[in-house]
Amino acid sequence: MPELPEVETIMSLVKRRLTNKKVIKCKVLNSKLRWPIETRKFKVLENRTIKSVKRRGKYILIEFELDKVILIIHLGMTGVISFANNHVYKRHKHDHFLLFFNDFIFVFNDIRKFGSIHITKDISNMFLIKNLGVEPLSKKFDENYLLQLSKNRLCSIKEFIMNQKIVVGIGNIYATEALFLSKIHPKMKAKYLTLSKAKSLVSNIKDVLVQAIDMGGTTIKDYVNADGKPGYFTQKLNIYQKKTCPIHKNNTVKNIKISGRSSFFCNLCQREEL
DNA sequence: CTGAGATCCTGTCTGC
DNA sequence: TGCAGACAGGATCTCA
Numbered sequence: 001m002p003e004l005p006e007v008e009t010i011m012s013l014v015k016r017r018l019t020n021k022k023v024i025k026c027k028v029l030n031s032k033l034r035w036p037i038e039t040r041k042f043k044v045l046e047n048r049t050i051k052s053v054k055r056r057g058k059y060i061l062i063e064f065e066l067d068k069v070i071l072i073i074h075l076g077m078t079g080v081i082s083f084a085n086n087h088v089y090k091r092h093k094h095d096h097f098l099l100f101f102n103d104f105i106f107v108f109n110d111i112r113k114f115g116s117i118h119i120t121k122d123i124s125n126m127f128l129i130k131n132l133g134v135e136p137l138s139k140k141f142d143e144n145y146l147l148q149l150s151k152n153r154l155c156s157i158k159e160f161i162m163n164q165k166i167v168v169g170i171g172n173i174y175a176t177e178a179l180f181l182s183k184i185h186p187k188m189k190a191k192y193l194t195l196s197k198a199k200s201l202v203s204n205i206k207d208v209l210v211q212a213i214d215m216g217g218t219t220i221k222d223y224v225n226a227d228g229k230p231g232y233f234t235q236k237l238n239i240y241q242k243k244t245c246p247i248h249k250n251n252t253v254k255n256i257k258i259s260g261r262s263s264f265f266c267n268l269c270q271r272e273e274l
Numbered sequence: 275c276t277g278a279g280a281t282c283c284t285g286t287c288t289g290c
Numbered sequence: 291t292g293c294a295g296a297c298a299g300g301a302t303c304t305c306a
Contacts, residue, residue, distance in 0.1 A: 002299055034282070034301080058300080077300055078284080094284085112283045114300055128301095155277065164301075171299050220299065221286090259278075262297080 002075045004136065004169025005212035006223055006231060007058050010081055013226035014060060015053035017083060018106065022049045023064075025100040033096060034076060034116040041119050044069060045099070057132050057168030061123065070123050076114025081226045082107045133166045136205055141167055143198035150198075153190035158258050160190035161205065170205065172261050173218055173240050178204040180239040185270040186263045187256070192272075211236060239264045 002010065026045045031037040045064065054061045060081075062071040073081070084105040092109060097117055099106035108117065120126045134140040149166055150157075160166060162175045170178075179186050181204040184197055193201075212218060217231030220241070224230055238246050245251045245266035253264050 006299070032283095074300085076283095077298065110283095111285065112298085112300095114282070153276085159277090162300090173299060218299075223299065260280095261300090 002058065002079070002217065002223060003171035003174050004055075004058065004209055005174070005215075005233065006217035006225070007055055007060060007075065007169070008213050009217045009225045009231065010075070011053060011055040011060050014062070014081060014106075017104075017226070018050045018053055018062065018101075020049060020051075021101050022047065023099050023101065025098075027098040027100070028096070029091070029098065030096040033110065033113050034074070035118065037097065037117050038119070045071065045119070056129060057135070057164055058171075059129065068121055068123075070120050072116075072118040072120060072123075072126065072128070073108065074116045074128070076110060076112060076116070078112045078222070079108065079110040079115035080224060082109065082228060083226065131165055132168050133164060134168070136167050136169055136209055141202060141206075143195060143202050146198045146202055147193060147195060150190040150193045155190055156187045156258055157184055157190050157193060157201075158186035158263055161201070162261075167205075169209070172263075173220070173237070174205070174208050174212065176240045176264050177208050177238060180265060180269065181208070183269050183271075185272050186258055186265050188272055239266065245269060 023045045026042045028037050028039045031039050048064045051065045052063045060073040084107050089105050094111050095107055095109045097108040123129055153160055158175050161170050182200040212233040215232040218233040219230035242253050245253055248268045251266055251268050254267050256263050
């Protein structure tokens with residue numbers, strides 16, 4: 001499900017809610033997620049206070065005081081975080097993980113179990129984190145960076161910008177939208193990226209992500225933030241799951257599969273398939 | 275180091 | 291109404 005804007009939105013709400021709060025109890029209801037939850041490790045969270053909440057790529061990082069213990073959460077496709085009132089909480093299907101606080105419960109729910117929860121004391125060496133690429137909204141992500149890494153890549157440009165080892169946080173929706181805005185065919189080989197296309201792509205990726213964050217993300221099917229609210233960037237989508245091109249209004253949007261994912265594009269706007 | 279393809283899991287929608 | 295098959299905001303692993 002969530003890409004950078006959705007994770008950022010959720011992270012902000014979690015941050016507001018959990019900073020300086022002490023975990024009373026931690027409960028694993030189901031450890032069988034994408035990576036098994038190592039239940040025994042989680043005892044150390046009890047009676048500890050949360051110092052800060054951050055985001056790295058599509059991961060939410062919850063940092064505790066002392067010992068640099070960090071709780072890492074990935075939402076996969078269908079992960080949802082919510083807060084339940086202590087007295088009202090009733091276990092829902094697919095609730096997997098709970099953190100009890102004085103006056104509420106932090107709930108992690110995930111229908112498809114593609115999400116995961118980890119705990120680490122050494123974030124920079126954590127296997128899921130250590131090989132992540134640059135943050136797309138940082139200065140490091142520019143046309144030179146993209147051009148440099150794409151030089152000899154035979155994979156499509158869409159796969160390339162969705163590759164979390166290159167740049168983090170971009171998933172199917174925002175990759176699709178940014179490529180449309182830059183008039184690049186999603187199947188074009190990454191190695192054929194030019195300086196001007198790279199410039200345009202970087203700038204459109206940043207724009208799309210910033211706008212989407214401002215609007216609380218994109219809700220396609222069932223995404224909601226930690227307050228149960230949808231994202232409103234859905235209204236701004238140009239091409240993702242659209243029938244016709246917003247520019248060539250009579251032209252049907254093409255939908256092809258690129259490494260198993262739906263890829264929407266306008267064959268008149270995005271011509272150069274090489 | 276690349277890239278293609280299978281795989282994890284559940285729910286919903288479409289078409290016969 | 292039933293049922294099979296496709297599809298869904300992701301990312302890793304295996305193998306060539």
